[in-house]
Amino acid sequence: MLDFDALTHSSGEWLRGIGPESDVVVSSRVRLARNLDRFPFPPQASEAVKGDVEAVLRGPVAEVLPAGSPGYVRIDPLESLQRQFLVERQIISREHSESKGPRGTGIGPQESISLMVNEEDHLRMQVLRSGMALEECWQEISQMDDRLQQQVKFAFNSEFGYLTSCPTNVGTGMRVSVMLHLPALVMTKEIQKVFQSMHKMGLAVRGLYGEGSQAMGDFYQVSNQSTLGRSEPRIIEEVREVIPDILEYERRTRREMVQQNSDKLHDKVSRAIGILRNARTITSEETMHLLSSVRLGINLGLIEGIEIPTINELFIHTQPAHLQMLSRTPLESSDRNAKRASYIRQRLGAGEGDADE
Amino acid sequence: MKKCMRCPKPATLHITEIHDAKAQVVHLCETCAQKYLSTVEVGGLLSDPDDEDETADELTAESEALQAEEEEMAVSPVCPSCGISFKQFRSVGRLGCPQCYTAFHDDLIPLLESIHQEVQHVGKCPPETSDSVLRHHEMVRLRNELKAAVEQERYEEAARLRDEIQSIEATAAATDSSESTS
Numbered sequence: 001m002l003d004f005d006a007l008t009h010s011s012g013e014w015l016r017g018i019g020p021e022s023d024v025v026v027s028s029r030v031r032l033a034r035n036l037d038r039f040p041f042p043p044q045a046s047e048a049v050k051g052d053v054e055a056v057l058r059g060p061v062a063e064v065l066p067a068g069s070p071g072y073v074r075i076d077p078l079e080s081l082q083r084q085f086l087v088e089r090q091i092i093s094r095e096h097s098e099s100k101g102p103r104g105t106g107i108g109p110q111e112s113i114s115l116m117v118n119e120e121d122h123l124r125m126q127v128l129r130s131g132m133a134l135e136e137c138w139q140e141i142s143q144m145d146d147r148l149q150q151q152v153k154f155a156f157n158s159e160f161g162y163l164t165s166c167p168t169n170v171g172t173g174m175r176v177s178v179m180l181h182l183p184a185l186v187m188t189k190e191i192q193k194v195f196q197s198m199h200k201m202g203l204a205v206r207g208l209y210g211e212g213s214q215a216m217g218d219f220y221q222v223s224n225q226s227t228l229g230r231s232e233p234r235i236i237e238e239v240r241e242v243i244p245d246i247l248e249y250e251r252r253t254r255r256e257m258v259q260q261n262s263d264k265l266h267d268k269v270s271r272a273i274g275i276l277r278n279a280r281t282i283t284s285e286e287t288m289h290l291l292s293s294v295r296l297g298i299n300l301g302l303i304e305g306i307e308i309p310t311i312n313e314l315f316i317h318t319q320p321a322h323l324q325m326l327s328r329t330p331l332e333s334s335d336r337n338a339k340r341a342s343y344i345r346q347r348l349g350a351g352e353g354d355a356d357e
Numbered sequence: 358m359k360k361c362m363r364c365p366k367p368a369t370l371h372i373t374e375i376h377d378a379k380a381q382v383v384h385l386c387e388t389c390a391q392k393y394l395s396t397v398e399v400g401g402l403l404s405d406p407d408d409e410d411e412t413a414d415e416l417t418a419e420s421e422a423l424q425a426e427e428e429e430m431a432v433s434p435v436c437p438s439c440g441i442s443f444k445q446f447r448s449v450g451r452l453g454c455p456q457c458y459t460a461f462h463d464d465l466i467p468l469l470e471s472i473h474q475e476v477q478h479v480g481k482c483p484p485e486t487s488d489s490v491l492r493h494h495e496m497v498r499l500r501n502e503l504k505a506a507v508e509q510e511r512y513e514e515a516a517r518l519r520d521e522i523q524s525i526e527a528t529a530a531a532t533d534s535s536e537s538t539s
């Protein structure tokens with residue numbers, strides 16, 4: 001049984017904010033899609049077949065998790081609030097939360113590994129690390145993949161590689177992504193240029209969302225689109241090689257903002273921390289927006305006494321299911337806004353003055 | 358599936374615009390998106406939290422464009438293993454089972470080429486799988502079928518499944534002992 005109470009009061013390794021390039025790079029992720037030979041893919045499978053697949057994979061998945069893992073958890077018997085909580089936590093996908101029938105997830109230590117059984121494919125493995133760490137993610141996921149393949153046979157043919165439910169994932173089944181915090185490029189509207197150049201290079205850029213379709217705090221994910229006809233190391237390289245330019249672009253823009261508009265910028269981040277420390281009710285959208293400014297302020301040395309991991313954590317912990325788990329009761333939207341404000345005040349030390357020269 | 362809001366082509370980019378705290382999603386094809394991205398005010402974000410949705414939509418869109426053409430041909434190949442037709446695949450964007458890749462091979466090639474620009478796998482391959490792994494899959498399937506048959510009082514089927522399980526167990530025992538002696 002998964003200890004939701006402990007999870008609610010902790011956070012994943014990938015939010016530590018201390019990996020390489022962590023002023024801009026939040027996290028790195030590698031995902032592999034795999035399916036069992038001889039079974040229909042989950043979208044086409046009956047409940048009984050999904051039950052068989054779950055029975056075949058449950059043991060091997062639990063076995064490849066490192067020692068100290070929370071372990072394998074059945075998702076279908078969970079309450080919807082608990083499933084939503086795991087989605088906010090990025091342990092499971094929204095699709096996994098909302099689909100039907102027997103399904104489960106192997107959860108690794110510090111939430112850095114998630115092995116979803118009966119998602120869109122029979123198995124969706126992902127490894128997540130803070131900072132720029134694609135190579136480490138790949139090593140770890142590939143080893144788990146090797147160990148799983150000693151026990152189960154994945155659908156594969158020599159022409160199309162690993163066979164997946166959606167042909168957009170066939171071949172390596174690999175999606176590599178890097179999550180970036182790009183507040184300066186958003187503020188100066190330079191971000192469109194990043195979109196355009198990534199698009200030209202066959203990479204995808206996506207914004208992250210919180211509640212509903214609200215933009216979540218200037219976070220963007222860069223990932224590969226093609227999965228067939230290029231090796232895993234090459235896919236990693238294709239994503240990795242574009243990152244330094246984006247980092248440099250964001251940092252240069254930050255420096256220019258500091259040089260040209262220091263007072264205005266300092267005012268903006270100081271107001272953001274002021275509101276977060278004093279508001280009595282606050283929406284998810286406003287929270288994301290202000291946290292993004294505070295994160296930028298900390299990285300530029302304009303705010304002292306608050307750690308990046310605290311801010312990273314607040315992006316996750318102020319989402320609806322988290323607040324309701326903390327309150328141990330379902331909350332209406334207006335009550336959530338009050339609970340969110342009080343939680344943020346508590347985490348950021350309400351009423352204390354912000355950093356000043 | 359979504360069509361471009363500015364022309365009849367399928368939409369490949371889905372952009373969320375935020376105006377006065379209201380989100381509005383704009384669906385555009387590649388050409389229109391290029392124009393849009395070069396002129397528009399920022400504040401919009403590219404697409405979806407779920408990384409597959411966009412490409413799946415794209416695929417579905419592409420599929421539907423081809424569908425009219427196919428309706429004239431009337432016959433759509435069917436996967437003998439899971440029973441879905443190529444036409445069904447085109448409307449949902451998901452294949453039914455691993456064997457679909459063989460059943461729809463020729464029809465899939467142009468699709469794969471447009472998605473990945475490549476049609477031949479390069480990269481990791483599975484190790485040689487031992488017979489015992491395959492037997493394990495098969496046994497799980499058969500045991501669960503047997504349980505269902507017994508529960509639903511389909512005794513003839515249950516008897517047949519029991520025989521099948523016993524014969525696999527016998528083969529397993531035989532190969533395991535020969536493997537251990539060789």
Ligand SMILES: [Zn+2]
Nearest residue numbers: 361364386389
């Ligand atoms: Zn268009």
Ligand SMILES: [Zn+2]
Nearest residue numbers: 436439454457
């Ligand atoms: Zn099939």
